[in-house]
Amino acid sequence: MFSLKEYITPSSLEEAYELLNKNKNNVILGGLLWLKMGNKNYNMGIDLSKLGLDTIIETEPQIEVGCMTTLRQIETSSVLNTCFDGIVSASVKNIVGVQFRNCATVGGSVYSRFGFSDLLTALLALDCYVHMHKGGIIPLEKFIKMPYEKDILIKIIIKKDGSRASYKSCRMTATDFPILAVALSRCNSSWKIAVGARPNKAALAAKASKLLPENPTKEDIASACETVTSELHFGTNLRGSAEYRKELAKVLVKRGVEEICR
Amino acid sequence: MKVVSQSIDKLDAMALVTGKPVYTNDIAPQNCLIVKVLRSPHAYAKILSIKTDTALKVPGIACILTYKDVPNKRFTMAGQSYPEPSPYDRLILDQYVRYVGDPVAIVAGDSEKAVQKALKLIKAEYEVFKPILDPEEAIDNNTVIHTEEDYHVNFDIGNDVKRNICCSGGFESGNVDEAFEKCDVIVDEVYHTKANNQAMMETFITYTHMDYNGRLNIVSSTQIPFHVRRIAARALDIPKAKVRVIKPRIGGGFGAKQTVVSELFPAIVTLKTGKPAKMIFDRYETFAASTSRHEMKIRAKVGSDKDGNIKAIHITTLSNTGAYGEHGPTTVGLSGHKTMPLYNKAGAFKFEFQVVYTNTMSAGAFRGYGATQGAFALESAINELAAKLNMDPTILRQKNLLEEGEVLTAYHGETLRSCTLNSCINKGKELIKWDEKYPYKRISDHKVRAVGTAITMQGSGIAGIDIASVQIRLNDDGYYTLLVGATDMGTGCDTILGQMAAECLECDMDKIVVNGVDTDQSPYDTGSYASSTTYVTGMSVIKACKKLRDQMLTEASKILKVEKDTLEFDGQKIYNEEKSITLDKLAQELVVGDGNYLMASASHSSPYSPPPFMAGFVEIELDTETGQITVIDYFGIVDCGTPINPKLARIQVEGGIAQGIGMALCEDITYTELGKMKNNSFMQYKIPSRRDVGNIKVAFESSYEPTGPFGAKSIGEVVINTPPPAVAHAVYNAAGVNIRSLPITSEKILKGIMAKR
């Protein structure tokens, strides 16, 4: 059982950041879904809900999603349902249920960088950045590999680069974690393939992505699929073996590419 | 019939849908001590020392109990009639811990926080032994799981505890070896079913307190109040007369609550402290420290001539009872005795079994109780036989099916008095459009739709053992109180029993008050398990009502001063051609002056356990590139005799099929190499959501069971058995792959498909 000595809703990001770094047991509260399952004794829980960070804002060059935006907002956002063939919205639709997604926040999901994250996989295939209070704007691909620092994720930024995109996952039951998640995008002639739930954190298959021309042939696709399984590491857990995940990766990548080219 | 066979609303329906406080934790007093248990981190160990002094200093801690503080009287937690077939291999707390989760210490305190803190401060030292986790390695292992000298079995169950054998035995009728020699086609395969969690929504919850008579009151979410009374008295070493058990509304059981799981911990705290105490199992404990379905490895050998006449069936079952023997000796029998009789024409049957101890969580009761495991094995084997014979499996089955009037040699020699299984199969084929869809249809380059089928039987109560008593009283306003000892766990049995009483007494349901279980008030009933309530308790309702009617006529004849024989009762009044008295008036007169308050009670036990039947038909869509399957439609066609309440019967079928689909597709308790349960939560152990079960459709082909109330048999359990073999069959029809180990995951399917490429 987790415990919390103090709960506070700061009125500015500066204040929140200061509080966060005052004590090593101070923590930013996201949707609480994960935090409350742990056994940690926290000193102070910092709730950012008074800072107006729960919005999805579309501007000419980009879409900005505040850290306190819920997964349900993402799911129902007309912008995110339209841009990038709707993959950002699609990626969260199978996560447990509506009341769960009404609690879970984008900041919590992205900051935590969980291996099974559907959202992280989808975002990774796009031109996406995180805006950290101290660390500034960091490409998501880099952020995923960074250590967990005591910083505040303010928002994520997705560049509207006109990418076509596709999101695919396989699950044991409809609302379970994915056995494997794959997101792809094509911007002009450049492809990105992101594979999540391997079961490690989502990662880009850079070599495989490069093997795909704008309109790939069957052979191009097949060789990209093979490369995905050789360049990324796949592991075994309750939901599937590394071998099975590799097979799924090939199939889902192939289907994603075909969908985008259709 | 006016009330029976009607879809009456459950009596408690509106209280439940408006969230009224009716469950154990809703009615527990605020001042209960909070009870929690320190659990073993080791799969097998001896406790060398436990230090509790620091923990006891936590403010608010009322008591901490270790194995030194509990009565040294072994018992079984299995809720079964005395003498229980399950071995006495438990103590409330034992110096030896035999699975990860076995209780080490009981802590009680004012608040959850205090108790949690104290739990962390208890220091136990263990001598750790090498555990047995694989049931196939259990027998004659160097590790012996039960070494205690006071281990006890009540009668011969083929127990050899020093070899880790909880129970063993067998049965043969005809000469199987000879019969197989004459067979043209034989299927001989091993099928593996896994431990599953019952996963009822309400976890195990109990509160206890001492009443003004100095008696221990146990209020608990249980299917077996009377067994709890007996087991608690033994385990706590107090007289049964000092124990009272009350069952409020229950948030589901499915067999999990046929075992004494949570009751003894708060009970001993209340005995030691004199204070009310409450124990709520969290979901982790509910998964990892209760009982599961028995994992079984079943070898099924079936032989037929080339025309598909089945000649011999041989079933060999290895059952894993885990660390303790709860329900071990009894579940295993169903894997043979409630599967083979379906093919009664075979003539030669053999059944051999062993039930072994391992250092995993104890297995126990779960809907289907061994028949489910056996059905996966034998029905899969029958489907494989059909494939070998190149015969439609529905036709193979119908060729060999048991029929009314036959003596079922593999089912304890019982005569089959009611059975419409043949019609169930016909109906199912028609509903799913079998002849059009069997075996498969290709939808696209990687999508195939296919159908599959299985049939099954269960029992209705335990013949000669289950006993149910009810009492019915005529109250002063001409309404009745029906006291039952059967435990409604959400199934609606209070309503169903009330319907039977209303039918017998020719009144509306609002004239019948049904009172749930309080062992001080309710007449004895073994409890609600083994599909017994409708069939066994139902008959005692009929008997009691008959007696009450007779008493009413007697009293009316005295008041009216006419011969009793001339009187009739129509539900409203008692009358003959000349005189008449209304029920209200009669009831009123009986509670004044020298009246005679009327109550009738009756007990019933049946020498038979008539089997209900079901045919299951599934249509799936298979993605041949990922191995993923989607259930499209599931048809369950059931012969439960007369459905007493058709809508509640239908929900039983739908719910049972959904649980069976979970067992077929995703439910699988697994352990680490050190014996720790990996999936002890709904996050890791997936039960089907409403997006996973497809469309479940139900039809009834009702027979009439002459030994049952209004022709009824049971329905609660038979409905869970068909999905695993039916889905496996559909996968075979879609991809040519036989999956013989549950659950049927996409990974196993794809592996099979790739091996064939």
Place this chain on the structure above:
Amino acid sequence: MQIKCYINNRLFNEVIEPDMLLIDFLRHTGFTSVKRGCDTANCGLCTVWVNEKTVLSCSVLAASVNGKHITTLEGVEDEAIAFGKFVADEGAEQCGYCSPGFIMSVLSMKRELNDPTEEEIKHYLSGNLCRCTGYMGQLRAIKKFLQQGKDGA
């Protein structure tokens, strides 16, 4: 710490621990329709509304509802009865333990979705587990309930 919030439109002014969960706060305050079914935010039994949105009360700090409106099944009893009759008519309440959370989700769905398809209903309610019914009776009840709303309008 002190919080002020409305539960079913009644003002509550309570002193709580900072780490108290909303489910425990509600049950402690007497709203025992709210049930705990798991520890991992998977079952949906504890579903209530905070400012008209369904949340898992097991995963919300009581402290965070300061100033907000919470609705439990007790607060929508008329609607619970109206829908509950359809559920009872199917026998689909069964053990009833998942009913409060389930009904809170159904009533929220009715507000949020206009004329949902069967698939949309299943999606919207997939976070509410039920082990008794196999979900079909619940689905029949929902469809009749929504149909009645349409007929009435």
